[in-house]
Amino acid sequence: MSKKLVLIDGHSILNRAYYGLPDLTNAQGLHTNAVYGFINIMFKILEEEKPDYITVAFDVHAPTFRHKMFEEYKGNRKSMDEELRQQVPLMKKMLTAMGVKIIELAGYEADDLLGTIANRAEKEGMNVSIISGDRDLLQLATDKVLIRIPKTKRTGTEIENYFASDVKEAYGVTPKEFIDVKALQGDSSDNFSGVPGIGEKTAKTLVAEYGSIEKIHENAAIIKPPRASKNIVEYWEDAVLCKKLATILTDAPIEYNFEDAKIDSISDLYTQDAYLLCKELEFKNLLNRFDAKEESFNISELIEVVETIEKADKIFEEIKDKNIAFYLVKRENNSVGQFNQDSNGQLGLFDFSTDSKEDLFGLSLTYSKDKVYFIEVCNGITSDYLRNKIKETTANKLITRDVKSQVKLLEQTGVLNPAEDFEKYVAYRSKFVDASIASYLINPTIGEYPLDDIAKSFAGIMIPTQKEFFGKETIDDMFSSNKNKAIEYVAYESYIPFMANDNLIARLQNDNMLELFEKVEMPLAFVLASMEKEGIILDAQALKEYSSNLDEGILKLQKSIYEKAGEEFNINSPKQLGVILFEKLALPNAKKTKTGYSTSADILDGLKAQYPIVSEILEYRQLTKLKSTYADGLRNYIEEDNRVRTTFNQTVTATGRLSSTEPNLQNIPIRIELGKQIRKVFHAKEGYVFVDSDYSQIELRVLAHLSEDEKLIDAYKHGKDIHRSTASLVFGVPFDEVTSLQRRNAKAVNFGIVYGISSFGLSKDLGISRKDASEYIKNYFEQYPKIKKYLDSCIERAKEKKYALTMFNRRRPMVELESSNFMTRQFGERVAMNSPIQGTAADIIKIAMIRVHDRIFKEKLESRLLLQVHDELLIEAKESELEEVKKILKEEMQGAAQLSVDLEIDTQVGKNWYDAH
Structure with missing residues (x-):
């Protein structure tokens, strides 16, 4: 009985799997859909074929003779998607773990290696199955060489099978003549075309009749249709080149030993290494294929x-x-x-x-x-x-x-x-x-x-x-x-x-982060432990009164919304709200979904400036969230000593900022007065006061330092109102004549620049046209050219290094910049711009926390650091230690980093958190 060899076109099957399956990523952020699909296709084939030998061929990322020939004539091939490119070495790692023979040879494509090995195997009397999504390989089909073309779908993998007779039946030409068909019609996958005006149907008819492009060219004068007759002569060089490009070599100089590719059974591939890699990549549906269970560490x-x-x-x-x-x-x-x-x-x-x-x-x-x-x-x-x-x-x-x-x-x-x-x-x-x-x-x-x-x-x-x-x-x-x-x-x-x-x-x-780890993150864990241990006093009676005030505010808004809508409805129902806004009131920007109109925040934010009812709906949502999350929710967290103890999360945000949960004390809405009032329920214990210090515009100061923009640095060094100064420059008016509206708009631009805001985002924030927003941003960069240069360099460095970097060497991986999706790449560019700024600010506040905490204990004070809310620190200070605490906050927060502009803080004192802020 003849031995059987299975040959797999590595890049082709990966490509099929990549485009046939939705994107998959594991916990480490690795894209894995192509690898997952490849494995499924491979095992489906192997279970059907039960081969004696298996080999996978890959292209080498180096110019092949086809590349060179093609580049000389037409230019480069289409580049591979980055998410797919990243999976090629991962696929090779998986095949190596399974013990599958891999072949590749610089200067030759996988097709040529498959053709060469198939030719040798057939001469050895073997039966060969070649697995590829590339129909060019149909030219290799014989009575003993089967070409199998898989199609990956969500429902599974379907496979077309072609021996030489099947090629003849399907295309009307022999496998060798199939090369001439490709020469005439070209190959869109390689971005080259054959003879204009000759499609697949005409090409197959002509080759079936004449046998080769050379015979077709000899008989060009009598060929029909006339356009084909004319073009076969005019584009003869193209046809010859295309035939060379389409012809797969069967004598590539590759060293290959069949015994190296031998497998006794499919179970040989279910190795321990492969099992562990499947588990790492989170291929849970593949794990049950492995007979040998994980030799997990005992x-x-x-x-x-x-x-x-x-x-x-x-x-x-x-x-x-x-x-x-x-x-x-x-x-x-x-x-x-x-x-x-x-x-x-x-x-x-x-x-x-x-x-x-x-x-x-x-x-x-x-x-x-x-x-x-x-x-x-x-x-x-x-x-x-x-x-x-x-x-x-x-x-x-x-x-x-x-x-x-x-x-x-x-x-x-x-x-x-x-x-x-x-x-x-x-x-x-x-x-x-x-x-x-x-x-x-x-x-x-x-x-x-x-x-x-x-x-x-x-x-x-x-x-x-x-x-x-x-x-x-x-x-x-x-x-x-x-x-x-x-x-x-x-x-x-x-x-x-x-x-x-x-x-x-x-x-x-x-990665040059050991100092960040040892000097910042590790000491900070101890500081956070101390803060969580302390907690903060919450007045249950004051919370009850606050809840009643919220109820009044909610009812007042509800009544006003009903009046503007002309009827009562369930404001909390997106479906009912959508009908009111986009059908009855006929507001613009309606976006239909499967369940009705979208009433998401991004849709409503774009309407709030022009339509008071929308502004009130957004405020209503804020108040109801305050009611459920804080007025009602905080009751569940009050402990026996009347304190609430939040949990600070140190390993959640990609930029390095802390977060707070159970309860979240960092996300209290403070843009509306009723949101701020929640802070009144938190108060200092008897004999103590709250001291609250907040960095002033820390991210803009970091931007001034990192960009080295002289105008921005000068404004800070001379103590100017930074937003008024920006307005003066951007709108071309004297500093003293800047209006409050101009200052507000400049403030939005200042902070928006830090977060890589677009003209679309700024137009929504300010309720202006995209054209005006674009003009604001353009004028801003004209006035602060080094900021534009710096932000552009952030993107370029992130593309080159694959990560963004803070002043303190904190890395933020930038996988988004490598996405094939335009919106994801745009998001990645914004992240690349703001991560160094936001991350540096986060590092500075962490350093400040450690310095303040340590100084308090070093000086044997009884005051304690209780909370951090982004750029703000809250201390429960003993009244007799008040001046010393204020001094510590000033010295340690301002001394947390040495920038080209001073770090400034605003410090307030009060018996409750509201009064201290």
Whole structure:
């Protein structure tokens, strides 16, 4: 029985898959749809063919003889989409992981390699199947060489099959004559045309009759139709060139051994490496193809459970001067019990106590790749014992994940207290390394940095996700129901950061972000832990009164909206609102959707300046959001001490800014007075006041520094009203004659420039025509030419480097600039312009937070930093320390960065947050 060889045209099938499937990206932001589709096509073919050999051919990104021939005559081929280009090396990596033979040869296209190998295989008596989406390969079809052309659809893959007889039946010509058909009609995929006026139908008819373009040319005088007769002579050189371009070589000088491509069965391709790569790329539907389940790292073999204080003491003695990774395992409820096994080996609880002070299950500890300790709270090992041991350790580095939560656990009993010994605290703080924060700096666009992702990306280890471990159970549930499995998971919590640490630090060093990590992000985690611990007092009665005021405001707006609409309707219903606005009132810019008219904010924002009802609807939405999110929502967050404690998220935004959740205290609407009033419900404790310091125009000052624009720098150095100064320049009027409207418009341009605003966006913001908005921006750049030059350079650098960079070397990957989608690329250009500015401002406020926090403790004050809201810091200051706190804010916030213009702050004092702002 003849052996069978399957040959795959790599780029062609990738191309088919890329355009046949919707875009897919994994957690790392890698585009994967072409790779996913390729694998599906390949396995469908292999399951049908059951070959003895398999080989995939790729073009080399170097000029081939066809490229050179074609460029000399017509120019370059169409370039590959960037999202597809990025997947070529990924596809090769996957094929290598599967053990699939890959061939490529500089100067030759994949077609030529396929033709050459197919020719050799046929001479060896093999049956050959060539898989390609390129119909040019039909010329290679014989009785033993089958050309298979897949079509990728959402419903699956369909395949057309062609032996030599099938080509003859479908096209009316032999495979060799098919070359002449292509020579006459050309090939749009390569951007070359054959003879004008000769399409596929005429080309097939002529070749079927005469056999070749040479015979057709000899008989040109009698060929019909007349236009074809004339053009075959006039464009004869084109036809000859096209035939050369279309002819696939069958004798390329490639070294190839069939045994290197041998597979005993399809299951040979389901390798461990391929499985892990499929999991990394999140090809979940492909994982069940693998018979061999993941040889996942078995950490249970490395775990030693420590249950005696003598053994624990010995371990802590061993870790002196080492790098250790640790993880304190928090008990969610404050119940505790001892775990024992019954006669059947089942884990259970006894001596259950609800009033125990123990709030930890134990400590996961790693200091070598060969051992993980779980030191359990039992038999005299207490929660405070573990805290103190971590505090007292002389270990070189303390590696963990989510250091903020670990620090808060350490601080619960005052173990880690900067007020006690500030210098010792700072030295201790400098030992910490957070694997999640390091991962965030390396790739800040993901948004989440779970343990399994860190394991895969930086330790080369595949572990189950937290959800796969626990399902819907809590850590408490798991410790009760399956203690060994719970310990296995928390063992990973120290083992993975330990194993990933060297790679993380090396990557940060290579990307020039190690200083940012060590001097800004790591200390900041401790500052945030302190702020979250403090919380802020919320007056429940004041909140109730605020809610009543909102109700009045909502009812007043509702009545006014009904009057303007001429009827009552459900304002919260987009469908009903759309009918009122775009049918009854016939407002412009109506945009129909499947469910009715769109009433999204971007649609209504463009109408609010001309139509009061729209402005009121937008205000109504703000007030109802304030009501649900804050007036009602904040009640759920008031704790026993009347304080609300938000969570600051350090690893969410791509620009480096902090965010706040549960509750979000950074997103309170303050453009309307009722929005500002929510701040009145937050107040300082007895004997204290709030001190609020806000950077003045920090992003514009950063822009002045980065752009080195003399006019902008001069305006700041002379203390001018920057918006009035801009208005004077842009509108060509004396500084003292600038109107309030001109100043307002200039302010919108100033801040809009920072965010890469377009004329369309500015026209919407100001309620002016796009032409006028475009003129404003043009005049602005004429007056501030270095700003235009700087912003353009930001885009160019981002395109070249593939990332944007802040003053402090924070990177923001710029994958958007490589998109084939125009709107995505436009967005990418705006991000490339504003990321260095916004990111630098974010870095400065973080540095200021650390400096202010540290100075307060260094000077042994009782005041505390409570909140950060973008460019604003809020301190609960002891009244007797007020002047000292104001001095600290001024010196530390203004000294956070050295710019070519001064950093200025505005500081206010009040008993509540509203009065202090």
